Amino acid sequence: MDKPYTRQELLVIAVARQIKDGDNALLGIGLPTIAGAVAKHNHAPRARLMMESGIADFDPVVPPMHIADACCTEGYSYAIDLFGMFTSITFAGYLDKAVLGVGQIDKYGNLNSSYMVSPDGKPERITGAGGAPEFISYAKETILTLKSGEFVEKLDYFTSPGYLGGGNERDESGIYPKGSGPSILITPRAMFKFDSKTKEMYLSALAPGVSLDKIKSKIPWELKVAQELERFPVPTQEELAFLRKFSPRSCFSTRVSNELLMNTAIEAFSQRAAFLEQTRKHGVIQNAAS
Amino acid sequence: MDKPYTRQELLVIAVARQIKDGDNALLGIGLPTIAGAVAKHNHAPRARLMMESGIADFDPVVPPMHIADACCTEGYSYAIDLFGMFTSITFAGYLDKAVLGVGQIDKYGNLNSSYMVSPDGKPERITGAGGAPEFISYAKETILTLKSGEFVEKLDYFTSPGYLGGGNERDESGIYPKGSGPSILITPRAMFKFDSKTKEMYLSALAPGVSLDKIKSKIPWELKVAQELERFPVPTQEELAFLRKFSPRSCFSTRVSNELLMNTAIEAFSQRAAFLEQTRKHGVIQNAAS
């Protein structure tokens, strides 16, 4: 019998499946890098994972915490700098896929990761643009993931261009590669694609046990739905086994995950405090920095 | 008693003396790199010798034959590329001295190394611009050397800017660093400097045994002469000993030097041909490429 798996795992694996063997795939930090590791282990051994700091063709030892993480530099094929990553790889047309997380998204796949307007009307800083504007503009294709972000009618700040005002606007502007832009948005509960003509986002797949109404309730416009919904990928046992070994906390929601992490840290430090009390009594503390 | 030395050696050592300890000194190929090695060995151990291919702070093992010569990369401090050499070192203002050879020069220190008009009026290709135009423009100071080049009233082709039309023209153009430009021209027979106001070249020193008339005969304009001539540097025994060990052929004129080189090569190959005839008979030729 197949092991139970969680919506968070489903999301990681659905994203991983988007990365094909041989792809040059730029990964945002967090879920995209974990999905990249799963892809490389399971079905895309020669996918070239890249981070914008210029670490190209890497295979993370553990999940990276930031985009120059040393867990990605113990063995990698190509050390380029950030400038080269954006110019000679991305702008020059060699980036097959960008995989990026979403803060706010509108119906044409435009993104905001910079500011959100708080209930009192003031813009509040969220994270920032990072590399997203240029990657979504110049990667041949962009895979979007959304875990705790939101769908909005109008972005509070226009950080990263999707299909702009929809229709042919992006292709006709002459400043984006033809046919580029977000191709899919994956959440723990649903997948969305973009209409080939209008470029409006539509629901393309529902995860098992999720109702259409539940999805629609999160979306402030009249969501269009594919005539025939696609099936969500079913994680294989091999994918789950690798994912749980590689990134144990990926199976939990962020809240549960952080709770577990903090509990462990507190416990460890209390134990060490007791140990230190002991060693202090016996005078064996050494100065490692000397 | 001091050893006899040649005009060619005098030139190398006079140029070497221009390079001070701690200088960032960009060296053209040939005489400038040899002079750099002499300077580094004799009086400027922490001069940073540089070649435009991006080999920075090197110490040549033998005299380099070209500007990316591997004899300069067995131990060097900083591998930058050519683009960075011209921008972040030169244009950004960190190049103390450029040492460059001269093909044609006019009275304001402007240079031609690209084309010479032949007697029939056609432009004939000589070598080319290489890196000279940018180095003489943006180094804080440029040392020029002339071995077989010529003084002309008007350049056949304007390759590299000296003081342009003279006077304040260079400083006032706003596109050169203030006070930059050629500071001295050294030949095997004389040294020339540039008037601080008019920027016209004048004779500043005569090598021993050289007459003013001899120099004037090579110069197609009325050469000005310093009120008090400076003394040419006298090579020390240490300088000569190092130079002769490091670059044995530097003591001869190009003609004699090439003659000696060719004779040796011919002799060596004839000897080897005889040796090969022998080994062939005994069937011991091996295929090293296999």
Added chain:
Amino acid sequence: MTQSNSTKVMTTKEAVKRFVHDGDTIITGNYTEALPLSLIFEVIRQEKKEMTLYSQSGNMDAEFLVAGDCISRMVSTFVTKWGGRQGGSMVGRYLKAGKLEIEDYTNFTYNAMLAAGAAGYSYMQVLPAIMDTDVFKKRGFMGANKFGVTTCPFTGKTIPVVPAANPDVCLLHVQRADKYGNAQHWGGLGSTVHACLASKNIIVTCEEIVDHEVIRSAPHHTIVPDFRVSAVIEEPYGCHPMELPGYYGTDLNALSIFMFTNATETGLKDWMEEWVYALPDRSSYIQHYIETYGLPTLEQYRAKPYYSAPTNYGISTKSLWDEQGKSIEMNIDFAEMEKLIVEKGDLVNG
């Protein structure tokens, strides 16, 4: 300015005192790995004020400097929410309180300003799509100079550009350097080289000051040449709790604590009282860490070896004289050559 060859080896305290001033524009040289935290703690201890911070990733570097009330303006592309989704970040708190202004760029446009600055250019082209975004359209304290446009003379297209950035001081931590200041780093490059070369002064801390010959044997790892460096300090654990390839991994325990304490403004400031202000230098910081959490906690993050394949820079011909003392170019010995000089040379004397 070109830095002199006089000794640059000094303490962190001295380097910060000499080269960092109130009102300066400072930049974190490292990207996210190897953050120069020992230098940053000293800047905070010396209570530098009203500085503008260039920090590409708005990471721990920004959190500490802002909490230390050193920074009034920041140029960045990101604000890392070290305090979590709820806690947010110190940068966020100061922005909200109006105690900090920020100018937003993207990773690339931020880097392009430094690339221009490093090259000596006054501007650098960026990628056209930026013109469609609020990053381009909305201006903070950079105003009209945040972005501009040029026209490509060959295609006639409008090209957006950024101005050059030339910070006063770059703070950098690396694996090794020599006493002259040649600094070597390997791992994620980010915009580190551009950040350094664009800056007027560079302060380098390193895990080890090594012999100049070590540097000369591996020139492709030199990211900053000596003549650009103002000060070099041997500072083991100079970027702890962040990681440095070949020396130590990210200290996950310390990061957990940092996340805890940074959930609130007072939390982080209390932590800084103990770990920044009360300790004079990095060696006492590490000593305090060991006393608090135990040597094994620190030791578990020591890097295991993963060495690069050797690179041979060797050549064949080490001298133009062979082992028998003959010139390989002229097939005569030194004495014979000196005879030939007298015979065929264009003599000045003798």
Added chain:
Amino acid sequence: MTQSNSTKVMTTKEAVKRFVHDGDTIITGNYTEALPLSLIFEVIRQEKKEMTLYSQSGNMDAEFLVAGDCISRMVSTFVTKWGGRQGGSMVGRYLKAGKLEIEDYTNFTYNAMLAAGAAGYSYMQVLPAIMDTDVFKKRGFMGANKFGVTTCPFTGKTIPVVPAANPDVCLLHVQRADKYGNAQHWGGLGSTVHACLASKNIIVTCEEIVDHEVIRSAPHHTIVPDFRVSAVIEEPYGCHPMELPGYYGTDLNALSIFMFTNATETGLKDWMEEWVYALPDRSSYIQHYIETYGLPTLEQYRAKPYYSAPTNYGISTKSLWDEQGKSIEMNIDFAEMEKLIVEKGDLVNG
């Protein structure tokens, strides 16, 4: 185009046949050291015609290709007079005879065209002083597109610019590569990286095809990533008689002969009959060299070792599970975690 992962390991003959075509613009990837002479000899043997050659230093690469009647236009900064002051050069002879056109740049402006091409830009800024020279003012076959100007929107100054160059094929020789095409080179960098990345196809010859793990251990030496490479060939002595750090020094004997023969047009062409056209590949070239001059002649140029100091890329934490099988983040073992998933997880199935 992004190159596929299908096998790229092939012979020089096959690579030139597939990727070099009459009328192409080709570029010598290497600067002066490590000239890709095996590839150049094959281009000549296959009698490619009417090509435009980008050659920064107009060195032996240009001399052979011009003598092979492969080149009708050349973009360069220099013409090396291999035949000496009297003999001149093959490039000079062809120019004089009207059989070759040349467009003159400087080392920097030439490199800037490639830097633009590599970045995907349509132009690149160059240094203003060039506007005072005939290099800027006199135009060859590039005409109005040789240089242009823009205005810096921040300073108002006029900035000269060059157009992007994107050659069809780049010929490159390096120390080592893997079978995917990741190419590593160390030594003088020149404009090599820009030459490669600006080009549509890159053909790499290398002294050794090494295991992918060797490449991964030394990523800072990778100058071209696999996905840009069209063909990779293990070709020992691929740049002989030029030198390659760590493998062999300049073959001074062979250079003397080259200088001899290149003193006249027929001299070089006769030499090429014997050493280029009559030999099918590099291995037979080296075999012929040994038969002609003896193995010791070749062997004396073998590089002696001079290795770089080791660089450690190691980290501390290799797995989020410790040696006892416990999660270092959650202090539970795998089975306990799977129980917790059922308990606290947001389950899809089961």
